[in-house]
Amino acid sequence: MGQIAFGGDYNPEQWPREVWAEDMRLMRGASVSMVSVGIFSWALVEPRDGEYDFGWFDEVMDNLSRNGIAASLATMTASPPPWLTRKYPEILPVLADGTRMWPGGRQAYCPSSPAFRAHATRLVRLIAERYRDHPALALWHIGNEYGCDTPACYCDLSAEAFRTWLRARYTTVDALNEAWSTKFWSQRYDDFAEVLPPRTVPAFNNPSQQLDFARFSSDEILGCLLAEKAVIRELTPNVPITTNFAGYSHALDLRRWAEELDVVSFDSYPEPFDPRAHVEAGLTYDVYRGARGGQPWLLMEQAPSAVNWRERNAAKEPGQMRLWSWQAVAQGADAIMYFQWRQSRGGAEKFHSAMVPHAGPDTDQHRDIVALGAELASVPEIVGSRPDNDVAVVLDWASWRALELDAHPSSDVQQLDALLAHYAPLFTANIACDVVSPADDLSSYRLVVVPNLYLVSATDAERLTDYVRGGGHLLMSFFSGIVDESDRVHLGGYPAPFRDVLGLRVDEFRPLDAGQVLPVELVGQTGGATLWSERITLEGAEVQGRFTDGSPALTRSEFGDGVAWYLATRPDPELLQTLSEHVAARAGVEPVLTGLPKGVQAARRGDFLFLLNHNPRPSTVDLDRPMTDLLSPGSAPAEHVELVARGVAVLR
Known part of the structure; x- marks a missing residue:
């Protein structure tokens, strides 16, 4: 337009x-x-x-x-x-x-x-x-x-459509049985006609069935859009x-x-x-x-x-x-x-x-x-301009769905909570980032942050490993690399697909109780940790932080030309802020603008610098060179910007 x-x-x-x-x-x-x-x-x-x-x-x-x-x-x-x-x-x-x-x-x-x-x-x-x-x-x-x-819908029409979707995915009922681990709890199917959506049952639903039904439901709703899109493309292709x-x-x-x-x-x-x-x-x-x-x-x-x-x-x-x-x-x-x-x-x-x-x-x-x-x-x-960021945060929809199924070590581990916990320190430090899929090309990023990747394919795990091998810096948080695309555990010790790149083995999950706080020291700073802890055996990684019992809470592993960090707990926000900035600096990542007052966001989009004052009070921003505020016509280039409470400046 x-x-x-x-x-x-x-x-x-x-x-x-x-x-x-x-x-x-x-x-x-x-x-x-x-x-x-x-x-x-x-x-x-x-x-x-x-x-x-x-x-x-x-x-x-x-x-x-x-x-x-x-x-x-x-x-x-x-x-x-x-x-x-x-x-x-x-x-x-x-x-x-x-x-x-x-x-x-x-x-x-x-x-x-x-x-x-x-x-x-x-x-x-x-x-x-x-x-x-x-x-x-x-x-x-x-x-x-x-x-x-x-x-999602669980009616008989949806059940039949689900069976059609499963036939296309697995071809044979034997392949479905293998993917769904149906030998557990006598769930083996002899025919696709026996399969239902994960309706209300006396105990836990089969997790692989739940995961596939979530995939199906997204695809089935998308089918409604695609049916309408086909008509629109035919009549108005441009x-x-x-x-x-x-x-x-x-x-x-x-x-x-x-x-x-x-x-x-x-x-x-x-x-x-x-x-x-x-x-x-x-x-x-x-x-x-x-x-x-x-x-x-x-x-x-x-x-x-x-x-x-x-x-x-x-x-x-x-x-x-x-x-x-x-x-x-x-x-x-x-x-x-x-x-x-x-x-x-x-x-x-x-x-x-x-x-x-x-x-x-x-x-x-x-x-x-x-x-x-x-x-x-x-x-x-x-219009049309884009940012050019050095940091990527990984989010995968299949992993998100699988992570939040029932019968896990802790129901407190939730994808958006993990995502926001690792995104917020970057935002606060004015380090701009992209949110990417593990299947994306990661080679242009200096730092890749993985808040959680519970479910990961062998291909995506190798892609992340290659990223580090090629010189990238990776920060991965706990309960990642645990299961495959069918929610079956990767054997060989947790997290099996990432053991080599991380240089460690997780021997036991030790989730924390609600409200429980463990003292922890990370990169020379002390604080509290909640939600999760693990027992780690080192296989080449160096300890960069410990729980008070001396067991590792943070590790660093040099792998190929890059570095992989692993965080085995959820530090408090101040400590996670310190860790995030520490790792980013060592990856060569710089903020959009340095020296900003707390609560002021700086963002770049093409040739434009945006300053956004999220404070209910005025703030002054010092620039690295004179710039003109496009929202103040007639103003002269200046090295300082005065932002009113909740004020905005757009600089070229």
């Missing part, structure tokens, strides 16, 4: 036509350049099976084009209309315990339902045929927040395609989904009550930027202020909406959009803030929107 897209979900069907003209006037005044339309319009454009009313939507699209506003056009299939589930009740999804979900909310469909897919693709074909040449059409928005409310992800979880394999999109979109809702929410948001932005190898992404939804779905819904502090929007841009976003344009009068999200609140445009909330829109429109040259 040649600029940072700015706008939000536009739902004019919720309002009488006399409001639509005001919408266009206000959008022009707010520098709105793109809106998402039609997301939940299925029941209105097809009020009865096979009967269509696109007249009102034609008017919406025409209004947008006349006012120079691009449409991120939804396929309208995010929630089936009530008539569809009444006519085909088998569409309704089923939980693991057999409970059937009902209409009245959203996403009430089984992704394996032939009836749902047939009616969805029929609708998409009509929409694509009708609007493929419309001047407002800029982007296809398939579905909406897939898997957010229905991440219009890019996206879908917006709701946060991120192990339900949908983001890396696999991103392969099928032209651009990744994400809905971001940090918690205003959390003083460190921007750190977790930063991690999320890096995850989504990494999904397509560093390509810019679209912030498709955020809240101007409060949301409606938490137990306590905090309003954003003055300046916080602008600050968090610019943080997204600094970390790769080429669009800043909201849910939604005009705040709903009724429905479940009526208390979710909007670009035009219930009180109307004469409000601070709307004035802040107008100011941000103008600001973003003033710097189109940022």
Whole structure:
């Protein structure tokens, strides 16, 4: 589009036509350049099976084009209309315990339902045929927040689809039995027809079955997107395609989904009550930027202020909406959009803030929107630029799923907790990083951090080993390299695939009790450790930190031309900060900018340096050379930047 897209979900069907003209006037005044339309319009454009009313939507699209506003056009299939589930009740999804979900909310469909897919693709074909040449059409928005409310279905239709998926994966039932270790607990299958989804059972479900069902569920939901994508590609081959992800979880394999999109979109809702929410948001932005190898992404939804779905819904502090929007841009976003344009009068999200609140445009909330829109429109040259980072943090979806299955040494070991624990020290030190897959090319990074890689294939383990052998620096944390792709333990002593590169063997896991803290010393600093400890036998590694009983807590191993560190516990944040900076410095990694006040984030994106003051007080930043703030037109180059509370500067 040649600029940072700015706008939000536009739902004019919720309002009488006399409001639509005001919408266009206000959008022009707010520098709105793109809106998402039609997301939940299925029941209105097809009020009865096979009967269509696109007249009102034609008017919406025409209004947008006349006012120079691009449409991120939804396929309208995010929630089936009530008539569809009444006519085909088998569409309704089923939980693991057999409970059937009902209409009245959203996403009430089984992704394996032939009836749902047939009616969805029929609708998409009509929409694509009708609007493929419309001047407002800029982007296809398939579905909406897939898997957010229905991440899996356990009905009989899903069971049969699961069997089909398993036949394609394993070919023979003997191969499935081997992968699933079905000799345990007399679970051997004689025919694929005997296999079910991991429904509610008297004891633990088979972990390999659970892992494969998670893979299947992600693929099956993706199949819904692919069915619609095929129609869109046929009719509009040159219009890019996206879908917006709701946060991120192990339900949908983001890396696999991103392969099928032209651009990744994400809905971001940090918690205003959390003083460190921007750190977790930063991690999320890096995850989504990494999904397509560093390509810019679209912030498709955020809240101007409060949301409606938490137990306590905090309003954003003055300046916080602008600050968090610019943080997204600094970390790769080429669009800043909201849910939604005009705040709903009724429905479940009526208390979710909007670009035009219930009180109307004469409000601070709307004035802040107008100011941000103008600001973003003033710097189109940022679009398309990318960071160039020296550090990668590894995240693998299959490992994430397997790590959080039951019957493990400690249920406290969780993937996002581990990821954030190792990401936060880098963020705090203003060391920018990419979030990558273990299957990615790692050779360009000075440091690779592996917070946890419980499940790893032999190929990926060798790739990480080769990275160190070739001169890379690796920091790996505990309970990694434990099982293969089928959740079967790698034999030969933990962590078998990494024993050589780490120079050690883990003899016993010793998880800690809730609240238990072990004194620990790492790289000359003392502190506390929680969550986990291990008994380690050295096989060439050097001890760099110990528990108070003298056993190793941190090791360093020289391997080939590189170095591998291994951390056998979870240090407290201050100690992990010290360790992370110590390892990064020895890998030759430098922060984006040195000498920054605490709470000020620096991020580079191409030729642009972003300074973001996450403090509720002013901060002064010293630069290494004079620079000009693009957000302060007419200002002279300076060696110092004065940031107001929650202030932002964009420097060339």
